[in-house]
Amino acid sequence: MNMSEKCKQHVDSCRFCWMCHHICPIGNATGHERSTARARALGISLVNRGAIELDEIMDNIYECCTCGACVHDCTTGWDPVMFTKEVRLRAALENKLPEYINILLDNCLNTGSAYGKTELCDDLTAALKVHADKTDILLYLGVDARYMVCKQAVKAIKVLEDADVKFTVLENEPASGAQLDFLIGAANETKEQMTACAKALDEFKTVVVYDPNDAKAIKQTFKEYGVETKAEIITYTAFLAKLHDEGKLRAKSTGKTVVFQDPYQLSRDLGETEEARKVISAFAELHEMLLNRAETVWAGNILMAEYLPEVINEVSARRLYNAESIGETAVVTACVSEYAALKNVEQNEIEILSIEDLILD
Amino acid sequence: MQYQMNEFLFAMILTELEDAVGKENCSTRAIDKVTHSVDYYWLSRMWADRGCRMPEADFVVCPKDATEVSKVLKIANYYKIPVTTWGAGGGTQGGAIPVAGGIILDTKRMNKIYEVNTDSMYIECGTGAIYKHIEWAANEVGKATMHYPSSLTCSTVGGFLAHRGIGVCSTKYGKIDDMVLQMEVVLPNGDIINTSPAPKHAAGPDLNQIFIGSEGTLGIITKAQIRIFDQPEVRRFRGFLFQDMTGAFKASRELLQKFKPSVMRLYDEAETASLIKKIVGVERKGAFMNIAYEGVKELVDVEERILLETFKKYGAEDLGSEYGEKWWKEKITFFYPGHMMDIPQCFGTMDTIAPYDKIEEIYWAMKEAIETNFPQAKFIAHFSHWYEWGAMIYDRFIVDGKDVPQDPVEALRLHQEIWTCGVRTALAHGGVVNDHHGVGIKLGRLMKEQYGPAMQVFEGIKKTLDPNGIMNPFKLGL
Numbered sequence: 001m002n003m004s005e006k007c008k009q010h011v012d013s014c015r016f017c018w019m020c021h022h023i024c025p026i027g028n029a030t031g032h033e034r035s036t037a038r039a040r041a042l043g044i045s046l047v048n049r050g051a052i053e054l055d056e057i058m059d060n061i062y063e064c065c066t067c068g069a070c071v072h073d074c075t076t077g078w079d080p081v082m083f084t085k086e087v088r089l090r091a092a093l094e095n096k097l098p099e100y101i102n103i104l105l106d107n108c109l110n111t112g113s114a115y116g117k118t119e120l121c122d123d124l125t126a127a128l129k130v131h132a133d134k135t136d137i138l139l140y141l142g143v144d145a146r147y148m149v150c151k152q153a154v155k156a157i158k159v160l161e162d163a164d165v166k167f168t169v170l171e172n173e174p175a176s177g178a179q180l181d182f183l184i185g186a187a188n189e190t191k192e193q194m195t196a197c198a199k200a201l202d203e204f205k206t207v208v209v210y211d212p213n214d215a216k217a218i219k220q221t222f223k224e225y226g227v228e229t230k231a232e233i234i235t236y237t238a239f240l241a242k243l244h245d246e247g248k249l250r251a252k253s254t255g256k257t258v259v260f261q262d263p264y265q266l267s268r269d270l271g272e273t274e275e276a277r278k279v280i281s282a283f284a285e286l287h288e289m290l291l292n293r294a295e296t297v298w299a300g301n302i303l304m305a306e307y308l309p310e311v312i313n314e315v316s317a318r319r320l321y322n323a324e325s326i327g328e329t330a331v332v333t334a335c336v337s338e339y340a341a342l343k344n345v346e347q348n349e350i351e352i353l354s355i356e357d358l359i360l361d
Numbered sequence: 362m363q364y365q366m367n368e369f370l371f372a373m374i375l376t377e378l379e380d381a382v383g384k385e386n387c388s389t390r391a392i393d394k395v396t397h398s399v400d401y402y403w404l405s406r407m408w409a410d411r412g413c414r415m416p417e418a419d420f421v422v423c424p425k426d427a428t429e430v431s432k433v434l435k436i437a438n439y440y441k442i443p444v445t446t447w448g449a450g451g452g453t454q455g456g457a458i459p460v461a462g463g464i465i466l467d468t469k470r471m472n473k474i475y476e477v478n479t480d481s482m483y484i485e486c487g488t489g490a491i492y493k494h495i496e497w498a499a500n501e502v503g504k505a506t507m508h509y510p511s512s513l514t515c516s517t518v519g520g521f522l523a524h525r526g527i528g529v530c531s532t533k534y535g536k537i538d539d540m541v542l543q544m545e546v547v548l549p550n551g552d553i554i555n556t557s558p559a560p561k562h563a564a565g566p567d568l569n570q571i572f573i574g575s576e577g578t579l580g581i582i583t584k585a586q587i588r589i590f591d592q593p594e595v596r597r598f599r600g601f602l603f604q605d606m607t608g609a610f611k612a613s614r615e616l617l618q619k620f621k622p623s624v625m626r627l628y629d630e631a632e633t634a635s636l637i638k639k640i641v642g643v644e645r646k647g648a649f650m651n652i653a654y655e656g657v658k659e660l661v662d663v664e665e666r667i668l669l670e671t672f673k674k675y676g677a678e679d680l681g682s683e684y685g686e687k688w689w690k691e692k693i694t695f696f697y698p699g700h701m702m703d704i705p706q707c708f709g710t711m712d713t714i715a716p717y718d719k720i721e722e723i724y725w726a727m728k729e730a731i732e733t734n735f736p737q738a739k740f741i742a743h744f745s746h747w748y749e750w751g752a753m754i755y756d757r758f759i760v761d762g763k764d765v766p767q768d769p770v771e772a773l774r775l776h777q778e779i780w781t782c783g784v785r786t787a788l789a790h791g792g793v794v795n796d797h798h799g800v801g802i803k804l805g806r807l808m809k810e811q812y813g814p815a816m817q818v819f820e821g822i823k824k825t826l827d828p829n830g831i832m833n834p835f836k837l838g839l
Binding site: 028052 | 390391392397399401406409414421423450467469470471489493514516694696698699700703
């Protein structure tokens with residue numbers, strides 16, 4: 001396999017290192033050795049040495065959620081996410097992607113979303129019409145909210161409406177490239193999608209990004225791939241915190257005692273941990289669960305549930321256990337995809353809320 | 362043991378194993394077999410580094426509890442298939458490598474924390490739990506396991522039990538075999554047993570201690586009650602520099618007759634000048650020693666006074682608390698790639714233990730034996746687990762990559778020869794095969810040399826419990 005020397009160095013450092021074994025949300029959920037960063041590195045190193053074929057490890061390469069818990073945990077700076085994404089790219093270039101990934105990829109390229117959906121729900125369509133006119137502020141919803149959890153997208157719009165914000169939501173919102181980046185890394189197609197997105201965002205002075213996955217892509221990955229944006233980019237949670245500071249959220253106590261599920265994209269990648277807490281604390285009594293802020297544990301998402309539904313369900317269930325174990329009544333999420341994954345877990349112990357749910361309660 | 366596999370039998374056995382643990386938890390995929398074939402053992406790593414594939418299991422099964430383990434062992438016994446238990450693969454002795462093929466039984470699905478009992482101060486958990494996870498569970502209720510080895514985050518409860526592991530606070534809180542109350546074990550015939558409800562009894566020999574350290578050769582430990590402790594009110598550190606190790610041994614022996622610190626680590630001059638200089642920042646000649654003492658503040662104040670008085674008598678220079686605190690913060694950093702020895706170097710840790718009247722002699726004898734017979738090897742050591750009666754040596758040999766044969770068989774031969782030389786020297790001077798990394802396949806051949814006719818006790822237990830010899834063959838010298 002044609003890998004960069006940098007990635008080979010990281011692979012060869014991780015292949016015999018077990019130190020992040022405890023932190024992988026997938027590994028902890030499956031209990032399978034192959035789900036660990038070192039196992040993935042070992043497999044890749046053996047492909048590089050001709051001892052096994054790339055096809056034999058590709059399923060395993062797509063079992064990584066790229067949450068970066070292992071990267072964050074590594075004292076010496078090795079990066080399993082980097083080499084995992086590079087192998088995805090190499091496999092795409094060599095036509096060795098698993099078939100279920102090819103389907104998601106084709107959907108991304110043809111429709112902008114891995115789910116292949118183009119129709120919005122009626123409520124969201126109606127809400128978009130209200131905000132079709134051009135303003136200075138764009139609310140960027142992202143494909144997960146638009147096509148898979150549209151009720152939350154509608155609520156996100158409602159929260160801003162209640163705060164008297166004048167904003168636009170695009171009827172035909174371009175994909176941020178975050179899903180392509182997950183599927184095939186730094187491919188030309190990913191960069192093209194990001195470039196088109198940046199162009200659309202630049203029509204606005206400020207872009208409020210609802211989904212942390214898109215926020216990470218736009219604020220961080222765009223730069224890594226040489227894609228520039230002129231608009232001010234702000235995460236939805238940071239925007240809410242700003243509205244709260246300005247007294248526009250009309251804070252009130254819901255009487256709930258909650259914990260916050262930090263989305264890793266905000267806490268680890270963008271260094272944003274307190275904004276959501278500020279907002280949540282205005283509406284509920286906020287406690288902290290095990291592994292919070294930059295130490296957070298990914299709680300699942302919609303995209304991986306497309307091809308690993310049982311594993312993602314177990315990932316979400318384990319994270320809910322952390323919340324339940326300190327006896328709180330609700331867990332609040334700031335990531336629509338994690339919200340959907342957590343809602344999918346069959347349990348009655350704890351309420352699952354988005355920040356919008358809490359504010360609109 | 363009879364073990365023959367053909368395509369038909371393979372398919373038959375696969376369906377039975379799938380029935381026992383579920384299809385999704387029974388794999389014959391290359392990625393599963395490969396990742397269970399290389400553990401932290403240098404030979405397996407070298408083999409993979411050379412692009413060779415280690416012996417692999419035919420089946421990888423991940424049972425969720427003792428009942429499923431029992432089903433797997435009954436199948437294995439019927440077909441006489443080897444079963445090798447795998448925790449997280451962090452072992453250094455090749456104990457988890459399926460050298461005879463057959464079944465790898467990965468315990469990590471048995472990771473449930475059943476109970477955190479703050480009345481009797483234990484956590485009951487499945488032995489597939491990563492130890493760090495039970496530490497978190499203890500921390501959530503204000504307690505701690507006090508078992509802090511460098512492999513805390515990457516080894517399972519069962520892994521530590523299987524090879525008698527140890528953590529850095531061992532002097533005060535004990536080894537893993539001191540930290541267990543009751544265990545659930547699945548015997549090779551599939552019977553599920555429980556050891557005594559409490560340790561320290563007089564109801565015959567201690568069943569716990571028969572299975573702890575047995576490395577999966579006598580059964581599979583599936584559940585354990587692990588002790589937890591109150592978090593100390595204070596934990597203090599003090600670094601010292603001794604001119605030589607003799608003074609440090611005398612000082613430490615005297616100190617341990619008075620009280621038990623939690624951490625005691627003495628580094629020889631070579632390791633002080635390398636690892637300690639690099640990570641802790643001590644840039645002085647001599648033997649660095651770090652002591653931690655902890656508990657109720659009033660008692661710790663007294664202990665601190667005793668420590669300073671005792672070490673002063675033996676000429677130790679008090680370096681204050683800074684280096685010790687740095688050491689505590691970085692105690693696991695030592696083992697990350699970039700700090701730890703790694704391929705292409707050839708290396709090993711020959712930890713052994715002995716009473717005070719022999720331990721220093723063993724150190725010098727091993728150092729001389731290794732450096733004389735293998736001039737390409739560097740020998741460094743520290744002494745990290747201390748008792749009232751003796752201490753252990755954590756001694757390492759390191760051969761630079763340029764001096765390690767590229768041919769994997771020749772590299773294996775060099776590795777084996779150095780190990781045999783070092784451990785035989787330890788045995789000849791009153792040491793043991795190993796202190797806390799276990800035996801595995803690496804040192805099995807030397808068990809008879811240590812035990813002599815006493816080995817028949819282990820062999821007798823093995824024959825009785827595992828007459829078909831299916832449990833982790835070629836490990837522990839059994």
